[in-house]
Amino acid sequence: MDLTFSPQEEAFRREVRSFIAENLPPDLKGRSRRDMTSKDDFVRWHKILAKKGWVAPAWPREYGGPGWSVTQRYIFNEECAEAETPLVLPFGIAMVGPVIYTFGNDEQKKKFLPRILSGDDWWCQGYSEPGAGSDLASLKTRAVREGGHYIVNGQKTWTTLAQYANWIFCLVRTDPDAKQQEGISFLLIDMNTPGITVKPIIVLGGVHEVNEVFFDNVKVPVENRIGEENKGWTYAKFLLVHERSGIAGVARSKKAIERLRQIGEAEKVDGTPLVDTEEFARKISEVEIELSALEFTELRTLAQESKGRMAGPESSILKIKGTEIQQRITELTLEAVGYYGFPDYHAFNDNEYPVGPDYALGQSSHYLNMRKASIYGGSNEIQRNIIAKMVLGL
């Protein structure tokens, strides 16, 4: 066991830091602190990283990854969080990409991976349905084989940022008579195919973040199926574990705590900085300690991965704790801004100077919005069920 970084790793950190300093457009810095939904903001940063070859830190080198060690990935994440870069959306890079290079055929790898890396394709995730949320395996969207095509009918929902997507990866039912998990296939569907309709769902705070996606006799070439027919659940499960391990968000939470402290310095309770009041100092310390524990839980998981052992069901801990900590920080931030939590940030347009201190802007909306974190990616109740069953054997 060793906690120090080698001189090479320190040099790597400096390299990353100066790259970000030189390449992060100033108007994008800190955008991710608020609820960000502009397409351009995501794409610009994605392309900057792609050009450098750094957009997919976890991908193997043969598919266009940078070939970094676990430690380098950790350092890279820390530096991005520190500089408050936009996030790289997970749907292409962290979700469908690894599925394609793990289970896809050569044609698929050649066709899709480069465009995921370059940011030319925008992917969205079509898993959930109105009737199939936590019980994902009960999904009903039907794909019927007709010659060289599947004909897809049904509906997906909660599809994040599908309004910008030109591709969607979907779980569809190909065998309605098999046991639930055994009749599912994994399809890649071009969003421009006739028969697809996207309808917005507005979430708390007035943000257009998710959508309903309808499929009406949508023709999908058979070559867009990943792996074998009716084996889609296996690939989906692989992806869910992948999704979970990325979800802890430790570096970003560290930065959010730093921001919270700055707000606490500026806010005065009877003349004393809020951070110096006993109650608040205690609360910040508590969440910071939880975060330290989580950081080391994540590092232990990563260390195992680097020895070639895939993260198992215990990675659900990362999802539960990571999202609880993110939510706790938003709670404390809302507390910290006091009355200036009231103004509805979405009601001010971009060229209008909003009311209250800058740091208060949008914090209440962000607090409300972050309740999603314990719901998406498998709710925290479901994660606990997974640990109970798979780890504790209950």
Add this chain to the structure above:
Amino acid sequence: MDFSFTEEQELLRNSIAKFLAGNYGFETRRKIVKSDLGWQPEYWKQFAELGLLAAPLPEAHGGLGGGPVDVLIVMEEFGKKIVVEPFVPTVVIGGGFLKRASAALQQQWLPKIAGGEAIFAFAYAEPNGRYNLAELATVAKKQGPNYVLNGRKAVVLAGPWADQLIVTARTAGGPRNEKGVTVFLVDRKSKGISARDYPTVDELRASEIAFENVEVPAANVIGEPDNGLPLVEQVTDEAIAATCAEACGAMKALVDATVDYSKTRKQFGVPIGKFQVLQHRMVDMFTAYEQSVSITYMLTLKLGESDAARKKAASAAKVQIGKAGRFVGQSAVQIHGGMGMTEELSVGHYFARLSMIDAQFGNVDHHLRRYAALG
């Protein structure tokens, strides 16, 4: 001991509940909060006709002579529908100050409040004051028959709708001194007032208000000059009681909606309400709601007691409501899953309002400190 309501009070509750059931469905409310005005003046007239606005005001000035229990009833019912019309700023705060004002001001304003002809907003919080009611950078200087007001007030709820403002200002002493606070009644259209109006995240409207050499007649001072803080605290505690009642109504609506939803939403072949972990969470929501009602009753009944007893009760209630509101709001969203996150469902709107109630008149930490300091 008796926790029952009188026949008149039951009638009051029924008439409000009936009006809101017929006129304040969630889709109607959505239209109201999205309209340019952001509230429905037509309803305000009808509230006056129903006697709501007169209920807690003195009979000598057009009121019905009720008290805190009537306010509790109105606000519980309003909370169940998250009504946005400014009952607390106008009747509880405006009426609360004015019924302790000079005979002339009482005579002039109380009948107007009861009749629905005047809307008030309470301009007390300041950009740098957080929750300390005495931390005032707004100053008023006596000049001949007038005071001259200068300063800025933050997040004045109902500010855009009000025609009269209750303004706290420093007339003597240094920052945070208990002495030297004076309360003014200020016409919103006075020369020198400028405002920036905006919507809030819980779908109310608020203003940032700047006062630049605003002249206010000395006759518009409410209570004693330089010694207004005890009155401000008292009326604020009354407003806390009303807001706690609103929160109870909102929690009730969320508990009911969540229990109902869990009986109909099916996953894994069963209603999600069958999962024990969700059952326990709903039991905790229900318990938090019941505890909140209890403490709100306690506060309501203690509003007329000694200053110390009243303050302690108000802070106790605000702490309980702040915590319970957060837990009930978050749990309701969680148990609704993705649906709980949508604008379309009412759940998220109740959650937003409950979240902001904690910040209103001092949050959990503020009131824990005040409670502890009272010994």
